[in-house]
Each structure stands twice: as C-alpha cells, then as structure tokens.
Amino acid sequence: MAARTGEEFLKGLNDGREIWVGNEKVSDVTDHPAFAGAARGLAGSYDIQHQFPDDCLMPDPETGELINVSHMIPRSKEDLKRRHKGLERCAEYTVGYMGRTPDYMNVTYAGFAGRPDEWGANGNEEGAENLIKYQKFLRRDDISLTHTIIQPTIDKSEGDAPKPGNDVALHKVGETEHGIIVRGARILATLAPFADEIAVYPGAPLLPGTDDYALAFCIPMNTPGLKFICRDSCAGSRNTFDHPLSSRFDEQDAFVIFDDVEVPWDRLHINCNMDVYNQVMRTSWFPNVMQQTMIRAQTKLEFAWGLAAKMAESINSVQPTQAQMLGEIWTFAEFARSCVQTAEDNAHDHGNGAWFPQGAPLVALRSSLPYWFPRVNEIIRLIGSHNLLAAPTHAQFSDPALRPLIDHFMRGAKDVDAHSRARVFRLAWDFTGSALASRVEQYERFYLASGARNQQLAHMLGERTRADRLVNRFLTEPIIEIGADRASNKKVGAAA
Numbered sequence: 001m002a003a004r005t006g007e008e009f010l011k012g013l014n015d016g017r018e019i020w021v022g023n024e025k026v027s028d029v030t031d032h033p034a035f036a037g038a039a040r041g042l043a044g045s046y047d048i049q050h051q052f053p054d055d056c057l058m059p060d061p062e063t064g065e066l067i068n069v070s071h072m073i074p075r076s077k078e079d080l081k082r083r084h085k086g087l088e089r090c091a092e093y094t095v096g097y098m099g100r101t102p103d104y105m106n107v108t109y110a111g112f113a114g115r116p117d118e119w120g121a122n123g124n125e126e127g128a129e130n131l132i133k134y135q136k137f138l139r140r141d142d143i144s145l146t147h148t149i150i151q152p153t154i155d156k157s158e159g160d161a162p163k164p165g166n167d168v169a170l171h172k173v174g175e176t177e178h179g180i181i182v183r184g185a186r187i188l189a190t191l192a193p194f195a196d197e198i199a200v201y202p203g204a205p206l207l208p209g210t211d212d213y214a215l216a217f218c219i220p221m222n223t224p225g226l227k228f229i230c231r232d233s234c235a236g237s238r239n240t241f242d243h244p245l246s247s248r249f250d251e252q253d254a255f256v257i258f259d260d261v262e263v264p265w266d267r268l269h270i271n272c273n274m275d276v277y278n279q280v281m282r283t284s285w286f287p288n289v290m291q292q293t294m295i296r297a298q299t300k301l302e303f304a305w306g307l308a309a310k311m312a313e314s315i316n317s318v319q320p321t322q323a324q325m326l327g328e329i330w331t332f333a334e335f336a337r338s339c340v341q342t343a344e345d346n347a348h349d350h351g352n353g354a355w356f357p358q359g360a361p362l363v364a365l366r367s368s369l370p371y372w373f374p375r376v377n378e379i380i381r382l383i384g385s386h387n388l389l390a391a392p393t394h395a396q397f398s399d400p401a402l403r404p405l406i407d408h409f410m411r412g413a414k415d416v417d418a419h420s421r422a423r424v425f426r427l428a429w430d431f432t433g434s435a436l437a438s439r440v441e442q443y444e445r446f447y448l449a450s451g452a453r454n455q456q457l458a459h460m461l462g463e464r465t466r467a468d469r470l471v472n473r474f475l476t477e478p479i480i481e482i483g484a485d486r487a488s489n490k491k492v493g494a495a496a
C-alpha cells in the first residue's frame with residue numbers, strides 16, 4: 001500500500017482498541033462526539049498529500065510506490081529542503097494547531113532508521129534490524145503513530161528515572177514463545193485515539209540497575225492489555241463556524257496503561273539494553289525531529305500574526321500599542337523562520353550518511369517557544385478584548401428575526417460586515433481562549449520538556465569557545481592605568 005487517503009485512514013481506526021473518555025469506554029472513535037471531528041480533521045491531513053503530491057510525496061527508495069516525504073531518510077541538504085516543503089504543507093493544513101500530526105513520528109522513525117549504527121550498538125543488531133523493517137512498514141502502509149517516552153509521576157522528588165523495583169513505570173516482566181510481556185504505564189500519548197500503533201522509545205536516561213525499563217517497541221493500538229485514559233474532550237461543536245479549530249483539531253492526550261501486554265519479538269527495538277537506550281536519543285534525534293516541530297511552530301506563529309492583524313483591522317484598532325504587539329508576534333515568526341533556515345542551510349552528516357539540520361539554532365528556538373506562545377495568546381486577548389466574547393454563533397446568524405439586528409449592531413469597522421467580523425473573533429477565541437486553546441498552550445509549554453529544562457540544556461550544549469575568548473581577553477590582559485599617560489603628560493606640560 002502507498003500513501004493513504006483520509007477515508008483509508010479512518011477505516012483503520014475502528015479496531016477494538018480500549019479508549020476511555022469521560023464516563024465511557026468508546027467503541028468507535030470515528031463516531032463518538034469527543035473524537036469524530038478530530039478523526040475527520042486528521043483524515044484531512046492524509047488527503048493533503050494527494051492534493052499536493054509534488055511537495056508531499058516521493059517514491060519509496062526500494063519499491064517505487066508513492067510515500068509521504070516525511071518518511072525520507074535525508075542524505076543531503078537538498079533532501080532536507082525537499083522534506084521541508086512536505087512538512088510545511090502538513091503544518092499549513094492545521095495551521096500548526098495539531099502538534100502530533102503523523103509526520104512527527106514519520107520523521108522520528110526515519111531518523112532512527114538512518115542511524116542503525118547507533119541502534120545496533122552493544123549487541124542490539126537484531127533490535128536495529130527490526131527497527132529498519134518497521135520503518136519500511138510505517139512508510140509503505142502510511143501508519144499513524146502515537147508515542148510515549150515519559151515515565152509517569154508518582155513522587156516528583158524521586159526524579160525523572162525509575163528506581164529499581166518501581167512498579168509504575170513501564171518495564172519487562174517476562175517472556176513467552178512469541179515475545180516479551182510488559183507491565184506499567186507511560187505518559188502522555190497525544191493522538192492515541194487516532195493512531196494505528198503506539199511507539200515506545202527512550203526518554204530521559206535510566207539509572208544503573210533498571211535494565212528492565214530499557215525498552216523500545218511499536219505495537220498495534222488494539223493489542224490486548226493496552227488501555228488509554230484520555231483527558232476530557234476539548235472538541236467543541238461540529239460546526240466549523242462556531243469552533244473553527246476545536247471542531248476538527250483536538251488531537252487528544254492519553255495516559256497509557258500496559259496491563260501485561262505481549263510485545264512480539266519482531267516488534268522489539270530495544271530489549272533491556274541499557275547502553276543503547278541511554279545513547280540513541282543523544283545525537284541526531286533532536287536536530288532531526290526539530291525540523292518538523294519548528295516548521296509547525298513557525299507556521300503557527302505566522303498564522304497568529306495574520307489572525308491578530310485581521311482582528312485589529314476588523315474593528316479598526318489602530319493605536320500604536322496594537323501595532324507594537326502585532327510587530328512582536330511578527331518578530332517571533334521571523335526569528336522562527338530564520339532559525340529553521342539557518343539550521344537547514346548548515347545541515348550536515350550526523351553520522352552514517354544521515355543528514356539532519358544543525359542543532360544549535362533549533363535548540364535556541366525550542367527554548368524560546370514555551371515563552372513566546374503564551375505571550376502570543378496574551379497579545380491576541382489584549383487586542384481582542386471583549387470582542388472575542390461578542391461574536392454570534394452560526395445558529396444565531398441563521399435566525400431570521402435576530403439576523404438584521406446582529407447585522408446592524410455587531411458589524412465591524414469600515415465595510416466589515418457582522419458575519420465576517422464574528423468569523424474572525426470566533427477563530428481568535430478558539431485559538432486563544434477555548435478549552436482546546438488552553439490545552440494547546442499547555443502543549444507548547446511542555447511537549448518536549450519545559451522551557452526551563454530546555455534553557456538549561458541550551459546552556460549545557462552551547463559551544464563556548466568564542467564566548468570564552470571574548471571574556472578571557474579581559475581576564476588575562478596586562479593591567480593598564482587608563483589615562484595615566486595623559487596625567488603624566490599634563491604634569492610634563494605644567495612643568496614646561
């Protein structure tokens with residue numbers, strides 16, 4: 001099978017998986033009010049690839065069938081530029097509002113498959129072979145993957161890594177003829193109801209003596225024993241006028257319980273191999289996946305700038321402070337664009353012939369975004385003020401008695417009619433103020449570690465040679481009394 005259509009994607013979701021939301025265990029996510037809108041929203045992301053095949057599709061290197069370009073293992077700077085176009089198409093479709101469209105995991109696994117040298121180290125040759133086979137399946141069957149890399153929190157003071165004997169974090173408890181048995185939990189599987197399979201791979205490094213926790217594998221969502229506990233739905237209504245974003249882009253987040261789940265041997269990528277677990281995420285994973293996430297973020301920032309500007313224009317809000325705040329959002333978007341471009345222009349072979357962007361500009365950007373996105377939301381709320389909450393619904397516009405009154409009293413400035421004005425402000429509220437907006441802000445703050453942790457990492461990874469040289473000049477130069485010559489000249493002059 002090659003790149004799927006949205007309809008093909010939807011058919012795969014009704015497979016008996018165990019999804020819990022609110023008071024219910026859901027039998028069909030494509031038909032449930034909490035999920036149906038986003039299922040169709042995601043289906044749209046599959047259709048996009050057929051609408052823009054030149055940007056989104058490429059031939060599979062072995063079979064020639066058309067696959068999404070996010071599955072490419074980049075071998076040059078040109079490959080990365082090519083991948084950029086496809087990732088941008090996908091980001092534009094959700095205006096960056098869905099963080100985990102399937103291209104995120106496609107890029108991740110393409111990056112892993114480009115580094116069999118690292119995955120196959122320390123006796124893990126079989127795991128690496130399984131992973132390469134799996135990436136072929138992923139790209140040719142156009143699979144939607146969710147993932148969990150973080151250990152659940154019980155007692156925060158114990159740190160990120162499970163101690164030996166921890167019975168909450170996911171770990172291996174036995175073997176069968178067909179594979180291994182795993183038990184425990186992981187967080188937080190975004191996209192779970194809309195995925196075909198779940199991926200488990202390393203997050204924070206593990207402590208000595210916890211080899212049973214060193215696991216990586218991918219299994220189908222309906223594997224017996226897998227349970228997904230979703231957060232409350234933010235899906236809004238099914239009406240794209242009232243809820244233009246939350247009606248279709250609530251990608252969901254789920255706590256995952258592995259209640260004695262069998263992982264087949266050929267789906268195991270790391271089987272209690274601590275050295276590989278603690279090493280494979282350290283080198284090329286970040287610069288690779290950051291190309292996808294930062295193109296998404298840049299797209300969202302540019303959308304936010306356009307939306308905020310449209311909002312100000314529709315009520316002719318022209319104070320200098322509004323322009324200043326609009327300029328602030330533009331600045332974020334432009335910084336993001338420049339960082340991605342610099343990282344791609346300085347791409348290099350990260351090992352084994354796999355080309356990924358330069359890491360440093362992406363580290364800087366990733367560290368800044370948890371602070372920029374909340375500020376963007378604040379700006380949109382400041383510019384929008386009460387207008388964000390004075391925007392009639394589609395049903396109210398459809399009422400023949402109400403409509404003339406709305407048209408008169410709720411119109412915008414100049415020639416902006418009430419319907420157009422409501423559309424802008426409803427979009428802006430869904431972007432910054434709805435239940436989904438609040439969840440999305442939380443996502444931007446934490447989806448790959450908090451801003452605080454990212455900034456600490458930035459400092460630790462930063463290349464300090466030039467910074468040290470600039471400082472050391474002042475710390476090592478001979479001490480000079482500035483002005484001493486002039487003072488002595490004056491004295492000489494006076495004497496003369």
Ligand SMILES: Cc1cc2nc3c(=O)[nH]c(=O)nc-3n(C[C@H](O)[C@H](O)[C@H](O)COP(=O)(O)OP(=O)(O)OC[C@H]3O[C@@H](n4cnc5c(N)ncnc54)[C@H](O)[C@@H]3O)c2cc1C
Nearest residue numbers: 147148149150187188189190253442443446447449450452
């Ligand atoms: C909406 C959403 C979706 C997510 N989706 C996924 C997913 O699909 N797959 C997945 O695997 N995970 C996902 N995650 C989980 C995510 O990876 C974690 O939330 C993230 O790694 C942060 O870990 P934490 O929540 O334990 O918070 P922490 O990183 O522990 O942060 C909690 C607080 O403590 C502070 N803090 C922690 N450590 C330090 C430190 N060293 N210095 C200073 N301050 C510190 C932070 O700044 C923050 O205020 C998602 C999270 C969210 C919120």
